[in-house]
Amino acid sequence: MNSTGRGVRFLYACLIAAFLLLMYLPMVTIALASFSRTRYFRFPIPAWSTNWYAEVFESLSIRNFFWTSVIIAVLVGLISTALAFFGALAFARYRWKGRKLFQKIVILPILFPQAVLGLALLLWFTAIGITPSWQTAVFAHIVWIAPITTLIIAIQVYSFDPAWEEAAFDLGATRLQVLREVTLPILTPGLIAGFFSAFLLSWANFPLSMFSSGADQTIPGWISAKVQAGYTPQVPAVGTLTMLAAAVIMGAGYGLVVLQARRRARAEAAG
Amino acid sequence: MAEAAQSLKPPEPAGQPILQLRNVDRIFDSFAAVDRITLDIYEREFFTIVGPSGSGKTTMVRMLVGMDKPTNGDILLRGERINDVPANRRPTCMVFQSLALFPHRTVGQNIEFPLKMRGVDAATRRKRALELLDQLRLPQSYYGKMVTQCSGGERQRVALARALAFDPEILFFDEPLSALDYRLRKLLEKELKDIHRETGKTFVYITHSLEEAMVMSDRIGVMNRGRFVQIGTPREIYGSPHSRFVSEFMGEVNVIEVRGEAGAVVDAAGTRFATPVVAADFDTGTLVVRPEDVRFVGAGESADNRLTGVIYNEYLLGSRVQYQVRVGEGQTFLVEKLRDQMPPGGPGSAVTIGWDARDSMVFPASRLQQ
Amino acid sequence: MSRASDFAAEAPAPLRAIRAPSRLASLGRWFAEPGVVAAAPLALLMLGGFLGPLLLVVVFAFMPGGTFSILQVPTLANFVEIVANSYYLSFLASLWLAALTVVICLVVCYPVAFAMVRVFGRHGSILALLITAPLFVADNLRLMGWVLFLVKGGVVSGSLQTWFGIEVDSMLYTSGATLFGLVYIYLPFMLFPIIMGISMVPEQMREAAFDLGATRFQVLREVDVPLAMPGILIGSLMTFILAAGSLTEARTLGGNAVTMIAMDIQKEFGFAQNWPKGSALAVLMILLAGALAVTALKRIDLDLIFGRK
Numbered sequence: 001m002n003s004t005g006r007g008v009r010f011l012y013a014c015l016i017a018a019f020l021l022l023m024y025l026p027m028v029t030i031a032l033a034s035f036s037r038t039r040y041f042r043f044p045i046p047a048w049s050t051n052w053y054a055e056v057f058e059s060l061s062i063r064n065f066f067w068t069s070v071i072i073a074v075l076v077g078l079i080s081t082a083l084a085f086f087g088a089l090a091f092a093r094y095r096w097k098g099r100k101l102f103q104k105i106v107i108l109p110i111l112f113p114q115a116v117l118g119l120a121l122l123l124w125f126t127a128i129g130i131t132p133s134w135q136t137a138v139f140a141h142i143v144w145i146a147p148i149t150t151l152i153i154a155i156q157v158y159s160f161d162p163a164w165e166e167a168a169f170d171l172g173a174t175r176l177q178v179l180r181e182v183t184l185p186i187l188t189p190g191l192i193a194g195f196f197s198a199f200l201l202s203w204a205n206f207p208l209s210m211f212s213s214g215a216d217q218t219i220p221g222w223i224s225a226k227v228q229a230g231y232t233p234q235v236p237a238v239g240t241l242t243m244l245a246a247a248v249i250m251g252a253g254y255g256l257v258v259l260q261a262r263r264r265a266r267a268e269a270a271g
Numbered sequence: 272m273a274e275a276a277q278s279l280k281p282p283e284p285a286g287q288p289i290l291q292l293r294n295v296d297r298i299f300d301s302f303a304a305v306d307r308i309t310l311d312i313y314e315r316e317f318f319t320i321v322g323p324s325g326s327g328k329t330t331m332v333r334m335l336v337g338m339d340k341p342t343n344g345d346i347l348l349r350g351e352r353i354n355d356v357p358a359n360r361r362p363t364c365m366v367f368q369s370l371a372l373f374p375h376r377t378v379g380q381n382i383e384f385p386l387k388m389r390g391v392d393a394a395t396r397r398k399r400a401l402e403l404l405d406q407l408r409l410p411q412s413y414y415g416k417m418v419t420q421c422s423g424g425e426r427q428r429v430a431l432a433r434a435l436a437f438d439p440e441i442l443f444f445d446e447p448l449s450a451l452d453y454r455l456r457k458l459l460e461k462e463l464k465d466i467h468r469e470t471g472k473t474f475v476y477i478t479h480s481l482e483e484a485m486v487m488s489d490r491i492g493v494m495n496r497g498r499f500v501q502i503g504t505p506r507e508i509y510g511s512p513h514s515r516f517v518s519e520f521m522g523e524v525n526v527i528e529v530r531g532e533a534g535a536v537v538d539a540a541g542t543r544f545a546t547p548v549v550a551a552d553f554d555t556g557t558l559v560v561r562p563e564d565v566r567f568v569g570a571g572e573s574a575d576n577r578l579t580g581v582i583y584n585e586y587l588l589g590s591r592v593q594y595q596v597r598v599g600e601g602q603t604f605l606v607e608k609l610r611d612q613m614p615p616g617g618p619g620s621a622v623t624i625g626w627d628a629r630d631s632m633v634f635p636a637s638r639l640q641q
Numbered sequence: 642m643s644r645a646s647d648f649a650a651e652a653p654a655p656l657r658a659i660r661a662p663s664r665l666a667s668l669g670r671w672f673a674e675p676g677v678v679a680a681a682p683l684a685l686l687m688l689g690g691f692l693g694p695l696l697l698v699v700v701f702a703f704m705p706g707g708t709f710s711i712l713q714v715p716t717l718a719n720f721v722e723i724v725a726n727s728y729y730l731s732f733l734a735s736l737w738l739a740a741l742t743v744v745i746c747l748v749v750c751y752p753v754a755f756a757m758v759r760v761f762g763r764h765g766s767i768l769a770l771l772i773t774a775p776l777f778v779a780d781n782l783r784l785m786g787w788v789l790f791l792v793k794g795g796v797v798s799g800s801l802q803t804w805f806g807i808e809v810d811s812m813l814y815t816s817g818a819t820l821f822g823l824v825y826i827y828l829p830f831m832l833f834p835i836i837m838g839i840s841m842v843p844e845q846m847r848e849a850a851f852d853l854g855a856t857r858f859q860v861l862r863e864v865d866v867p868l869a870m871p872g873i874l875i876g877s878l879m880t881f882i883l884a885a886g887s888l889t890e891a892r893t894l895g896g897n898a899v900t901m902i903a904m905d906i907q908k909e910f911g912f913a914q915n916w917p918k919g920s921a922l923a924v925l926m927i928l929l930a931g932a933l934a935v936t937a938l939k940r941i942d943l944d945l946i947f948g949r950k
Binding site: 013016022024028040087089097098102103104106109111123142143151201203204205246254 | 671674675676677678679680681682683684686687690691692693694695697698701711749752753755756757760761768770771772774775776777778779780781782783784785786787789790792794795796798799800803825828829878879882883885886887888889903906907910916919920923926927930934935938943944947948
């Protein structure tokens with residue numbers, strides 16, 4: 001490290017802190033707003049209440065939107081990870097003619113505005129004669145999320161030595177055994193990270209769902225509609241709950257990866 | 272060409288050929304990485320393929336283990352064509368350059384891998400793994416250790432144990448020692464030779480170091496541009512290289528550009544050199560002399576070839592000393608002597624160097640245009 | 642010592658006529674390659690879920706206005722109308738805001754990324770986690786947080802009023818608010834590529850530059866920025882295109898202060914039910930994104946960025 005003095009270090013720390021504050025400020029505001037007793041948000045909050053949460057938990061419609069969001073996110077997570085696992089191998093592992101073009105095409109959806117993509121997909125579904133529903137939302141999400149998952153897994157694949165697979169094959173393993181005994185276990189951390197990212201990105205997606213989910217609404221969609229139709233602190237309450245859920249799921253994913261590393265470390269210590 | 276094939280014919284070692292190549296090609300686009308090779312490898316021998324990077328040796332070994340297929344020609348294992356048998360169904364296996372130890376597995380699990388693939392039960396696997404740890408001089412406590420925790424030399428041994436657990440008929444090695452430091456490499460080269468003798472298996476070893484090949488091999492094949500330029504015992508390769516390429520590949524040598532004229536070998540300045548046989552006339556060619564074959568010639572001593580010059584540099588190589596001698600404009604000669612041989616004076620002193628006719632190796636590059 | 646056979650042994654491999662495999666056979670072999678097989682599912686998805694829909698949009702753009710079928714006689718009428726009725730203004734406004742967003746994000750993200758990689762690299766993973774987390778909360782929800790923060794009676798104006806007696810009006814629904822919303826949403830999209838770019842610069846190369854007498858600023862100009870360029874380029878590209886095509890991201894804070902191209906597109910597809918015209922507007926977006934992505938991706942080696950090789 002080239003002579004980063006204490007003062008400079010402190011300045012950089014402040015910078016990062018300011019950045020994080022900026023990132024989290026609106027989320028903190030939402031959490032605050034959800035505990036306001038009055039229907040309209042005022043600051044400083046004159047009276048506190050948890051009634052809005054009670055309402056949220058009683059609301060059958062919100063429960064519906066919640067399950068729609070969960071089902072979409074789970075499916076998107078699973079399908080994206082499966083597609084991305086093979087996609088990442090093609091992206092980073094195998095050398096084949098057309099790989100560079102494939103890499104670029106995979107990146108494109110990430111580099112494209114989601115709202116415009118959502119509209120294009122809506123047009124596409126309608127032209128083919130498919131009525132938009134939560135299933136089409138799953139498809140739309142995957143178009144955008146599978147490429148991201150592919151990149152996440154590809155990073156792990158890049159550090160994968162092809163000789164591992166060759167050695168296993170050479171030592172008498174079948175193609176299936178190679179996959180089960182070598183490729184999958186070594187890539188597991190990347191797959192976990194990929195799945196959880198895909199799940200969470202789908203969970204938080206609004207622009208694609210807006211155009212592709214038809215009559216089936218997701219939580220972000222409900223929030224948007226509610227803000228326009230009539231704000232109540234139910235909105236920040238639901239928002240706070242979705243943030244909590246995201247945090248818990250993220251923690252679970254992180255924990256899973258750490259647990260795996262621990263297990264390996266324990267095995268090392270035993271050796 | 273027929274003549275060349277004759278001279279490249281290896282001496283017949285004892286035993287039957289186990290692996291045979293018949294006009295094997297591997298062509299990428301229009302480039303022949305391996306170019307019509309015919310070769311026999313014999314049972315129980317330690318055969319080493321040596322060549323610079325890009326000579327086709329890795330392509331060759333990948334075909335031999337079944338990870339690549341020849342474009343033309345046949346590979347025969349005990350007389351049976353195995354071109355299309357995939358690696359996992361061949362009774363051969365390889366120790367990889369990167370070793371390819373599975374990072375998510377313990378030493379024991381790595382060694383047991385081929386047995387597990389074959390469906391061997393856990394107790395038998397464990398017993399065999401522990402035997403192999405013993406055989407490779409690794410403590411049995413390493414059984415449960417992660418391979419990522421092992422040192423370079425230990426990992427080499429684990430990789431070898433894993434390959435031996437497979438119980439292959441032929442064991443291939445793709446430069447497995449290249450990443451190690453000099454001392455450890457020397458040690459493991461000798462251990463490998465021991466293992467070869469103890470197991471009685473056929474070893475086929477790939478390396479870019481002729482020095483490494485010399486230490487271990489029964490026979491060496493030197494590869495260049497997809498072909499074998501010479502196959503022979505280490506003694507033959509060292510003693511009578513067939514070409515400038517082989518002689519230079521062995522290490523530092525002195526090279527003089529020469530031509531063959533009326534039965535004599537002459538350089539550009541007109542100096543005649545004594546050579547063991549009378550060469551046919553040729554336009555351009557080289558005369559190669561090994562540094563260790565050159566000596567300092569004192570007053571009154573004789574030598575078939577003599578040059579005068581000035582010592583320019585002195586390099587200590589441990590037991591030996593190398594001198595760089597300037598013998599003319601831009602021309603230097605390397606002379607290598609044992610440390611206890613008479614030092615001729617330090618850098619700056621004028622010396623006469625010389626060598627015997629039998630140490631001149633002449634390689635004509637083209638025939639005289641007539 | 643010398644042998645006639647040396648001539649043969651030394652000579653380069655003689656050129657031989659190598660029979661070229663038939664085109665069909667080599668195509669067949671290509672389809673059997675593991676890379677092609679592994680790429681197939683994702684490639685099909687991209688074809689049917691990205692390239693296909695965009696192509697349909699392009700086709701629709703050439704259909705006469707108001708139709709819902711692509712079997713009409715192609716026409717340029719929609720593009721003529723875009724020019725005649727100044728629809729391109731929203732496109733220009735989007736480009737301008739996107740450019741501003743890129744500049745601000747760059748200025749903010751470079752030092753933050755530098756600090757994360759070079760100064761606090763040891764805590765890199767936890768910091769990365771903290772910065773990733775907001776991406777898992779819906780954009781519109783986070784922007785609603787800003788609405789509550791900035792609205793009249795919200796956190797800012799409420800605090801100023803209560804504790805300082807200063808009356809401030811709502812800070813929302815201005816072009817400045819639009820820009821702020823875009824910057825806020827796209828900061829992470831700039832930050833991550835820059836972090837990757839900076840991580841690609843070997844520390845030794847910076848040390849060598851210092852050692853050779855470069856000042857801090859010179860190291861930044863000669864080593865840091867040029868070597869981190871692929872990351873900076875990808876971040877800028879992504880931020881620019883996404884910001885230019887943003888819809889709710891721009892509307893939530895800015896309202897209708899600035900009409901973005903995506904708002905016009907949405908209007909034509911939804912309220913106006915004029916698919917061809919909406920498509921024609923979307924084609925502008927597709928052309929912009931396509932042209933930028935293709936030029937930038939041409940100079941970037943993705944293996945280098947993601948593989949660190």
